[in-house]
Amino acid sequence: MAIEIRQVGNKRERKEFIKFAWQIYRNDPELNKYWVPPVIDDYMKTLDTGKFPLYEHADLAMFTAWRDGVMAGTIAAIENRRHNEFHGDKVGFWGFFESVNDQKVADALFDAAAAWLKKKGLNAMRGPVSPSMNDQCGMLTKGYDSPPVFLMLYNPPYYNELTRNYGHRVGQELLAWYIDQKIIDIERLRRISEHVMKKEGLSIRILNMKDFDGEIERIREIYNRAWESNWGFVPMTTKEFDCLAKSLKPLANPHYIYFVEDRNKRTVGFSLSLPDVNQALRHVNGNPFSPIGLLKYLWYSRKITMVRTITMGVLPEYRKKGVDSILNTHIADYGGKHGVFASEMSWVLKCNEAMSKLAKVIGGKPYKEYIIYEADI
Template identity: 30%
Template sequence: MISVVPVRSTADWKDFAAVYATVYADDPHGLPDEPIDIGATLRSPATELRGVRMTQAFVALDGLRPVGRVAAIHDTAFTSYTGESIGFFGFYECVDDYTVAEALLDAASSWLAERGLATMAGPFSPSMFYSAGVLVDDADKLPLIGMPHNPLYYAVQLEKWGMAAIKDFYSYRFDEPYELFCSPTFARHKQLYDRVSARSEVTFRTMSYRTLRRDAEIVRELYNTTFRDFWGFSPLSRAEMWDLLKMMLPVLDRELTLLAEYRGKPVAFFMGIPDANQAMARASRHRTRLMRDLSTLRTVKGRKRTQVVDGVRVDMMLVDKDCPDRSVASQIVVEMWRRVAERGYTRMEGAPVLDDSEWMRGSVLSRVQMSPYRTYRIYSREIARG
């Protein structure tokens, strides 16, 4: 018999975490350890975040065996900013049994309805800024760092429960993009770019560890300016920006954290994240979590890193629309391509990307016929208010 209980005790949290191993035990591309830090993002978030993001985790048990989990999330910063009565669900994992899925989604929606919310959307784990959506295309690929990976039956479970797709977003894979840009195919575009960049006053620098908080604040302000009219947006707080940055710091390649400045003023940001999941998959041969983590970091930071980690995920292309130099977006993209090649990576994957995003419209690679490499989906359903 399936029972769903709210997560309150240390034992409950152990059951919540144990679901991951159950679901991905037979997944050839499942990672040995859960990529999301449940402790930092859900169980014990920063004090500032606890004040605006109320959560309740649930775990489904088949007897004593954990077989599913979900978290209901009331982001009061989002509802205050948008005025929309929407609650979220996230951290969703479930065995291939609709009875379990139904019980979990019922529990999450009931908790949100009791808080007066009219709609449940997701998955968001715990927000759009961290991880969002479920993978809905061919899952026979190693997960991309920072992006969802799940069994394909998740979409079936959500739709059977009555959820409807409200937004799709994608990843696009580019093999050796700078080499392609410098090829005869793009000779005219390369010549134009060289002329424009030669007379531009835009300069580039990387984020500095010595001034990390100041640079993080620059990125946060650019994010809030760039994505102000973006679907699902609510302003990013200092606490959330710093929280995510701390999570990413161990695997970041600082040379791929690009800040563009125009006459000394920050006007754009673009980030490349080495695909540490490749190193994590290799580290699965170690028996303990500590050894797997150390092996992953040693690979990602080592001089021979590109023998294992050949890819980079690019994300957070932030551009000040008021920058007088309209070429800044193109310049920061090409500079990223150049640095990715210089650092020895051969694969670049842009995610998450909406088809109508400025990143795709502004990229010369949008002129190459290609289709998304992966597709992710967000769902929504109205719920009865409590």
């Protein structure tokens, strides 16, 4: 069977690139039980190199694989110049990988991405990263028996075999921690939180929606400082952060976004959690903005039972002082009062012992695992 690789060149082909995933998941009853179709409009914007702010310092190429004239797979190759400047390496990335269970198809896709990245002067590639470490990344290796939460990926188990057989090795392992807030000793957490606030002279407040832009800037500053030593981290530009904030603003519940302040009202830590809107998006087939899709989305949004804690950030000088206990107490407290008794903390580097310890303290269990693969090119 002949395999042809085509590079995506226009808006129509970009939409075909996105829609290919339906062929993989809708045709498999087991995968279709848990897969959440991506929001097509969101992916169209993310892959628009003329508008998405990432591409002010990155280049993107999208490829499709065709087997005997029928589309059989997709992949995107990304050169993130800001990443390489920050880390002093020559790494490229691949993402948006989807493929039929055919090693020749997968090999052709990886070859196309590798060749494009190599022409850019890069000597290694990592993935899936779709399209940056600040977006969706990691290939699922454990936890196929439940849907992904908002902005986390899901894939068939055989994707790992295709990737490893091509020659990829494990670059980094990621965890998603499930926290059953019904078993949290909330009284104990409250006592610890109150002790830390009194000892350190701290206070906590929720997001002020009337000062949304100012709040986002506070988050950005702490995020970039708190995460600068993390593997693969690249500081987000103001445009990137503003774009992300604009996309998430309609989903924000101020009572899940907290700021910890010192005596001088300086922000020293924050926690960003969002309702797991995937529980509603599962029912709209990638089109929440169509009339029927919007009605379904609004209906199922009323029944969301889980939140995802996407990120926490604490200034270096306030680490290991219990600031995280203050944040976790308020997330659990508010959720419990409003019928939301589950949360996912994701993603967390498997080698990050401090975060794993924190997750365990509040009753977390690592129920999903992901890998970012790496290969020389």
